[in-house]
Amino acid sequence: MGGTAFAASTIGTNMSTTGTLTVTSDSATAVQFQNAAGTTTVFIVDASNTRAGVNAGGAVDTTFEVGGTASISGMVSLYGHASTSGNFEMTSSSALFGANAGGTIDTMLEIGGTASISGFSKFGSHASVAGNFELTSSSALLGVIPGGTIDTSFEVGGTASISGIITLGGTGSTGGQFRPGANSATAFRFQNAAGTTDVLSIDTSNTRVGVNAGGTLNTTFEVGGTASITSVFALTNFVVGKNTASSSTAYLGEFSTTGTTSLLLHGTSSNKGTCLQMKNTAGTIVYLRVEDTTLTINNVTCHP
Structure with missing residues (x-):
């Protein structure tokens, strides 16, 4: 030398x-x-x-x-481009890494600008972002504890909470859709805060919906409680007392129970009497009422 x-x-x-x-x-x-x-x-x-x-x-x-x-016990500053063909590891529990951080580095990784990752990004603990976090690729997938392969754009394997508004985009046949991973009798359930009551249940296996149904849904639509309708209530068959109609065409309405079928028809205390308007076999309108204890059918209208 x-x-x-x-x-x-x-x-x-x-x-x-x-x-x-x-x-x-x-x-x-x-x-x-x-x-x-x-x-x-x-x-x-x-x-x-x-x-x-x-x-x-x-x-x-x-x-x-x-x-x-x-190993470096102090700070490493890189100016310009930096690359590594192998692993780049900072093993210290207090290690901090900043790219264009613009000041003191307070978290383990800080990037003051745009960052791109061509492969997978995995967060083993907490991750937060103060601005927008966007996955712009048409094939991008994001999973939070997915428990396996991520098959959809966004998957959460656990409980998720949203404090604002949920907006579903799309139009026509692709707009505003909720789909379960698999059809079941309890595919969708909207519950109270404690998770003890199903306020709304949706059975996608049998196409049924229940409001406070209190259990398994046995009909297309069930309400466990009082329901009110302020407009027209249109039905093909009106069935009271059981879950299924005797016939889909023979009866417009049915009142049936396993015991004695009882109907209560009356007005208020100031408006006495009950009157039913019907059409006889000749096509004439007649009126049925009870006068004292006598059942009467005549042509006197219900409101003469």
């Missing part, structure tokens, strides 16, 4: 200097520190390209190369 040794320097078994070590000519291997056998270059200096390598294993292609594991 050629160079200049100053008076303060010692070159021999051990090399030490308090001044400057200058090579006689620039080259890619201007300075090499090797093992005793001369078979391994532990440290190399490329004076032609201003590069240095530690166990680089060959030509030094970047300003600084380390062929193995490196």
Whole structure:
């Protein structure tokens, strides 16, 4: 190794200097520190390209190369482009990494600008973002504890809460749709805050809906309680007392129970009497009423 040794320097078994070590000519291997056998270059200096390598294993292609594991107890600042062909790990529990952070780094990873990831992103603990978090690819998938392969654009394997408005986009046959992962008698349930009462149940296996049904849905629409309708209530069959009609065409309305069928027809205390308007076989309108204890049918209208 050629160079200049100053008076303060010692070159021999051990090399030490308090001044400057200058090579006689620039080259890619201007300075090499090797093992005793001369078979391994532990440290190399490329004076032609201003590069240095530690166990680089060959030509030094970047300003600084380390062929193995490196540890740094302080801060690392990178200006310009940085790349790694292997793993880049910061194993300290207090390690912080910032890219264009713009100030003091307060969290483990801070990026002050746009970041792109071409592969998977996994968060093993907490993750937060102060601005927009967007997945713009048409094939992008996002899963929160999915428990397996992510098959849809967004999957949550657990409880999710939304404090604002849910807006469903799309139009026509693709707009505003809720679909269960599989059809079942309890595919959708809207419950109270405690999760003890099903306020609204949707059975997608049998196409049934229940409001406070209190159990399994046995008909297309069930209401467990009082229901009010302020407009027209249109039915093909009106059935009271059981779950199914005797016939889909023979009867407009049915009142039937396992015991004695009883009907209560009366007005208020100030409006006495009950009158039914019917059409006889001749097509004439007649009126049925009870006068004292006598059942009467005549042509006197209900409101003469």
